[in-house]
Amino acid sequence: MLSKSRISFIKSLHQKKFRNEHGLFIVEGIKSVTEFIRSDYEVQFIFHTPHTSPNLLNLSRNIKAEEVSLSELEKISTLTSPKDALALVKIPDDGERQLSEQDSVSLILDGIQDPGNMGTIIRTAEWFGFKQLICSLDTVEVYNPKVVQATMGSLSRIKILYTDLESFLSKNQAPVYGTLLNGRSIYKTDFLAKGLLILGNEGNGIRPEIQKYITHPVTIPRFGEAESLNVAIAAAICCSEIRRRE
Numbered sequence: 001m002l003s004k005s006r007i008s009f010i011k012s013l014h015q016k017k018f019r020n021e022h023g024l025f026i027v028e029g030i031k032s033v034t035e036f037i038r039s040d041y042e043v044q045f046i047f048h049t050p051h052t053s054p055n056l057l058n059l060s061r062n063i064k065a066e067e068v069s070l071s072e073l074e075k076i077s078t079l080t081s082p083k084d085a086l087a088l089v090k091i092p093d094d095g096e097r098q099l100s101e102q103d104s105v106s107l108i109l110d111g112i113q114d115p116g117n118m119g120t121i122i123r124t125a126e127w128f129g130f131k132q133l134i135c136s137l138d139t140v141e142v143y144n145p146k147v148v149q150a151t152m153g154s155l156s157r158i159k160i161l162y163t164d165l166e167s168f169l170s171k172n173q174a175p176v177y178g179t180l181l182n183g184r185s186i187y188k189t190d191f192l193a194k195g196l197l198i199l200g201n202e203g204n205g206i207r208p209e210i211q212k213y214i215t216h217p218v219t220i221p222r223f224g225e226a227e228s229l230n231v232a233i234a235a236a237i238c239c240s241e242i243r244r245r246e
Contacts, residue, residue: 035153119150183217
Protein backbone atom coordinates (compact mmCIF):
# COMPACT_ATOMS: atom_id res chain seq x y z
CA MET A 1 0.00 0.00 0.00
CA LEU A 2 1.29 3.45 -0.88
CA SER A 3 1.89 5.70 2.11
CA LYS A 4 0.67 9.28 2.15
CA SER A 5 4.26 10.54 1.99
CA ARG A 6 5.04 8.46 -1.12
CA ILE A 7 1.83 9.59 -2.79
CA SER A 8 2.71 13.19 -1.97
CA PHE A 9 6.23 12.74 -3.37
CA ILE A 10 5.07 11.22 -6.64
CA LYS A 11 2.35 13.85 -7.07
CA SER A 12 4.97 16.56 -6.54
CA LEU A 13 6.63 15.33 -9.77
CA HIS A 14 3.58 16.59 -11.66
CA GLN A 15 5.23 20.02 -11.27
CA LYS A 16 8.37 21.18 -13.05
CA LYS A 17 9.88 22.66 -9.86
CA PHE A 18 9.96 19.28 -8.14
CA ARG A 19 10.99 17.36 -11.27
CA ASN A 20 14.05 19.57 -11.41
CA GLU A 21 14.66 19.29 -7.67
CA HIS A 22 14.52 15.48 -7.60
CA GLY A 23 15.79 14.83 -11.12
CA LEU A 24 12.87 12.55 -11.94
CA PHE A 25 9.92 12.55 -14.31
CA ILE A 26 6.85 10.37 -14.81
CA VAL A 27 6.11 7.95 -17.66
CA GLU A 28 2.71 6.25 -17.85
CA GLY A 29 1.26 3.28 -19.70
CA ILE A 30 2.76 -0.14 -20.39
CA LYS A 31 3.87 0.73 -23.93
CA SER A 32 5.69 3.93 -22.97
CA VAL A 33 7.20 2.45 -19.80
CA THR A 34 8.50 -0.50 -21.84
CA GLU A 35 10.10 1.89 -24.36
CA PHE A 36 11.99 3.65 -21.58
CA ILE A 37 13.13 0.38 -20.00
CA ARG A 38 14.67 -0.55 -23.36
CA SER A 39 16.31 2.86 -23.81
CA ASP A 40 19.36 4.57 -22.35
CA TYR A 41 17.20 6.26 -19.72
CA GLU A 42 17.46 5.05 -16.13
CA VAL A 43 14.09 3.79 -14.89
CA GLN A 44 14.24 3.93 -11.11
CA PHE A 45 10.85 2.61 -10.00
CA ILE A 46 7.68 1.13 -11.49
CA PHE A 47 4.20 1.05 -10.00
CA HIS A 48 1.89 -1.42 -11.72
CA THR A 49 -1.58 -2.91 -11.31
CA PRO A 50 -2.12 -6.65 -10.73
CA HIS A 51 -3.01 -7.25 -14.38
CA THR A 52 0.11 -5.65 -15.83
CA SER A 53 1.52 -7.32 -18.92
CA PRO A 54 3.95 -10.18 -18.13
CA ASN A 55 6.25 -8.73 -20.79
CA LEU A 56 6.70 -5.55 -18.75
CA LEU A 57 7.35 -7.51 -15.56
CA ASN A 58 9.99 -9.63 -17.32
CA LEU A 59 11.75 -6.57 -18.71
CA SER A 60 11.71 -4.74 -15.38
CA ARG A 61 12.91 -7.56 -13.13
CA ASN A 62 16.10 -5.61 -12.27
CA ILE A 63 14.14 -2.42 -11.52
CA LYS A 64 12.41 -1.76 -8.22
CA ALA A 65 8.69 -2.29 -8.67
CA GLU A 66 5.55 -2.37 -6.58
CA GLU A 67 2.07 -3.68 -7.27
CA VAL A 68 -0.65 -1.14 -6.56
CA SER A 69 -4.42 -1.07 -6.91
CA LEU A 70 -6.11 0.97 -9.62
CA SER A 71 -7.39 3.40 -6.96
CA GLU A 72 -3.81 3.93 -5.73
CA LEU A 73 -2.61 4.47 -9.28
CA GLU A 74 -5.32 7.09 -9.74
CA LYS A 75 -3.90 9.01 -6.77
CA ILE A 76 -0.43 9.37 -8.32
CA SER A 77 -1.31 9.51 -12.02
CA THR A 78 -1.30 12.65 -14.14
CA LEU A 79 -4.09 11.19 -16.28
CA THR A 80 -7.84 11.48 -15.83
CA SER A 81 -8.15 7.78 -16.63
CA PRO A 82 -4.81 6.22 -15.60
CA LYS A 83 -3.45 3.17 -17.34
CA ASP A 84 -1.82 0.13 -15.81
CA ALA A 85 1.73 1.28 -15.08
CA LEU A 86 3.60 4.36 -13.95
CA ALA A 87 7.38 4.71 -13.87
CA LEU A 88 9.75 7.18 -12.26
CA VAL A 89 12.59 7.91 -14.66
CA LYS A 90 15.82 9.82 -14.09
CA ILE A 91 16.28 13.08 -15.98
CA PRO A 92 19.62 12.82 -17.84
CA ASP A 93 22.43 15.14 -16.79
CA ASP A 94 23.24 17.97 -19.20
CA GLY A 95 26.50 16.24 -20.04
CA GLU A 96 24.55 13.24 -21.29
CA ARG A 97 22.53 15.43 -23.68
CA GLN A 98 25.32 16.74 -25.88
CA LEU A 99 24.51 16.84 -29.57
CA SER A 100 25.76 14.02 -31.74
CA GLU A 101 27.43 14.58 -35.08
CA GLN A 102 24.84 15.80 -37.55
CA ASP A 103 23.93 13.22 -40.17
CA SER A 104 21.16 15.29 -41.75
CA VAL A 105 19.09 18.40 -41.08
CA SER A 106 18.50 18.90 -37.34
CA LEU A 107 15.32 20.53 -36.05
CA ILE A 108 15.40 23.66 -33.87
CA LEU A 109 12.37 24.73 -31.85
CA ASP A 110 12.10 28.42 -30.97
CA GLY A 111 9.65 29.02 -28.13
CA ILE A 112 7.21 26.14 -28.67
CA GLN A 113 4.74 26.37 -25.76
CA ASP A 114 2.00 23.79 -26.18
CA PRO A 115 2.83 20.38 -24.64
CA GLY A 116 0.70 18.56 -27.22
CA ASN A 117 2.55 20.22 -30.08
CA MET A 118 5.90 19.44 -28.48
CA GLY A 119 5.05 15.79 -27.99
CA THR A 120 3.72 15.46 -31.54
CA ILE A 121 6.85 17.08 -32.98
CA ILE A 122 9.07 14.63 -31.08
CA ARG A 123 6.98 11.68 -32.28
CA THR A 124 7.01 13.00 -35.86
CA ALA A 125 10.76 13.63 -35.79
CA GLU A 126 11.38 10.04 -34.76
CA TRP A 127 9.08 8.72 -37.47
CA PHE A 128 11.20 10.47 -40.07
CA GLY A 129 14.50 9.37 -38.52
CA PHE A 130 15.63 12.61 -36.90
CA LYS A 131 17.71 11.77 -33.84
CA GLN A 132 17.87 15.10 -32.00
CA LEU A 133 16.02 18.34 -31.33
CA ILE A 134 17.58 21.64 -30.30
CA CYS A 135 15.25 23.80 -28.19
CA SER A 136 15.30 27.38 -26.99
CA LEU A 137 15.44 27.78 -23.23
CA ASP A 138 11.79 28.94 -23.13
CA THR A 139 10.45 25.97 -25.11
CA VAL A 140 8.07 23.83 -23.06
CA GLU A 141 9.86 21.33 -20.83
CA VAL A 142 10.15 17.96 -22.52
CA TYR A 143 9.54 16.10 -19.23
CA ASN A 144 6.16 17.77 -18.74
CA PRO A 145 3.76 14.80 -18.32
CA LYS A 146 1.59 15.98 -21.22
CA VAL A 147 4.64 16.12 -23.50
CA VAL A 148 5.83 12.68 -22.39
CA GLN A 149 2.37 11.21 -22.97
CA ALA A 150 2.05 12.78 -26.43
CA THR A 151 5.39 11.33 -27.59
CA MET A 152 4.02 7.77 -27.18
CA GLY A 153 7.49 6.52 -26.22
CA SER A 154 9.45 8.38 -28.90
CA LEU A 155 11.07 10.59 -26.25
CA SER A 156 13.07 7.53 -25.17
CA ARG A 157 14.93 7.56 -28.49
CA ILE A 158 15.25 11.27 -29.32
CA LYS A 159 18.07 13.42 -27.94
CA ILE A 160 16.84 16.80 -26.68
CA LEU A 161 19.09 19.77 -25.97
CA TYR A 162 17.94 23.06 -24.43
CA THR A 163 20.31 25.91 -25.17
CA ASP A 164 20.64 29.63 -25.86
CA LEU A 165 19.77 29.66 -29.56
CA GLU A 166 21.55 32.92 -30.35
CA SER A 167 24.77 31.63 -28.87
CA PHE A 168 24.36 28.28 -30.60
CA LEU A 169 23.53 29.73 -34.01
CA SER A 170 26.32 32.32 -33.84
CA LYS A 171 28.83 29.44 -33.81
CA ASN A 172 27.07 27.38 -36.45
CA GLN A 173 28.58 26.94 -39.91
CA ALA A 174 25.85 24.85 -41.51
CA PRO A 175 23.02 26.28 -43.65
CA VAL A 176 20.02 27.39 -41.59
CA TYR A 177 16.48 26.93 -42.93
CA GLY A 178 13.65 28.75 -41.19
CA THR A 179 9.88 28.68 -41.66
CA LEU A 180 8.75 32.22 -42.54
CA LEU A 181 5.72 33.63 -44.38
CA ASN A 182 7.90 35.25 -47.03
CA GLY A 183 10.24 32.29 -47.62
CA ARG A 184 10.79 30.17 -50.71
CA SER A 185 8.26 27.40 -51.22
CA ILE A 186 9.38 24.30 -49.34
CA TYR A 187 8.41 22.27 -52.40
CA LYS A 188 11.01 24.13 -54.45
CA THR A 189 13.74 24.23 -51.81
CA ASP A 190 16.85 22.09 -52.19
CA PHE A 191 17.83 20.85 -48.74
CA LEU A 192 21.54 20.19 -48.34
CA ALA A 193 22.89 17.03 -46.69
CA LYS A 194 23.50 18.83 -43.40
CA GLY A 195 21.84 21.85 -41.88
CA LEU A 196 19.38 23.22 -39.36
CA LEU A 197 15.64 23.86 -39.68
CA ILE A 198 14.00 26.35 -37.29
CA LEU A 199 10.32 26.16 -36.35
CA GLY A 200 8.83 29.08 -34.42
CA ASN A 201 6.38 29.77 -31.63
CA GLU A 202 2.70 28.91 -32.22
CA GLY A 203 1.53 32.54 -32.15
CA ASN A 204 4.56 34.67 -32.95
CA GLY A 205 6.71 32.49 -35.18
CA ILE A 206 10.49 32.72 -35.12
CA ARG A 207 11.82 35.63 -33.08
CA PRO A 208 13.50 38.51 -35.02
CA GLU A 209 16.78 37.97 -33.16
CA ILE A 210 16.79 34.35 -34.35
CA GLN A 211 15.60 35.16 -37.89
CA LYS A 212 18.86 36.96 -38.65
CA TYR A 213 20.67 33.61 -38.63
CA ILE A 214 18.40 32.09 -41.29
CA THR A 215 20.23 31.63 -44.58
CA HIS A 216 17.41 29.83 -46.39
CA PRO A 217 13.90 31.10 -45.50
CA VAL A 218 11.19 28.61 -46.49
CA THR A 219 7.41 28.61 -46.40
CA ILE A 220 4.66 26.06 -46.77
CA PRO A 221 2.42 27.57 -49.48
CA ARG A 222 -1.21 28.19 -48.61
CA PHE A 223 -3.78 27.02 -51.16
CA GLY A 224 -6.91 27.57 -49.10
CA GLU A 225 -8.23 30.24 -46.74
CA ALA A 226 -6.98 29.00 -43.36
CA GLU A 227 -5.24 31.74 -41.40
CA SER A 228 -2.37 29.63 -40.12
CA LEU A 229 -0.93 26.12 -39.89
CA ASN A 230 -0.38 24.23 -36.64
CA VAL A 231 3.36 24.06 -35.86
CA ALA A 232 3.29 20.28 -35.34
CA ILE A 233 1.68 19.84 -38.78
CA ALA A 234 4.25 22.22 -40.25
CA ALA A 235 7.02 20.14 -38.68
CA ALA A 236 5.59 16.97 -40.25
CA ILE A 237 5.46 18.57 -43.72
CA CYS A 238 9.02 19.86 -43.38
CA CYS A 239 10.36 16.52 -42.17
CA SER A 240 8.61 14.71 -45.01
CA GLU A 241 10.01 17.08 -47.64
CA ILE A 242 13.55 16.82 -46.26
CA ARG A 243 13.44 13.03 -46.36
CA ARG A 244 11.78 12.93 -49.78
CA ARG A 245 14.68 14.85 -51.29
CA GLU A 246 17.48 12.72 -49.84
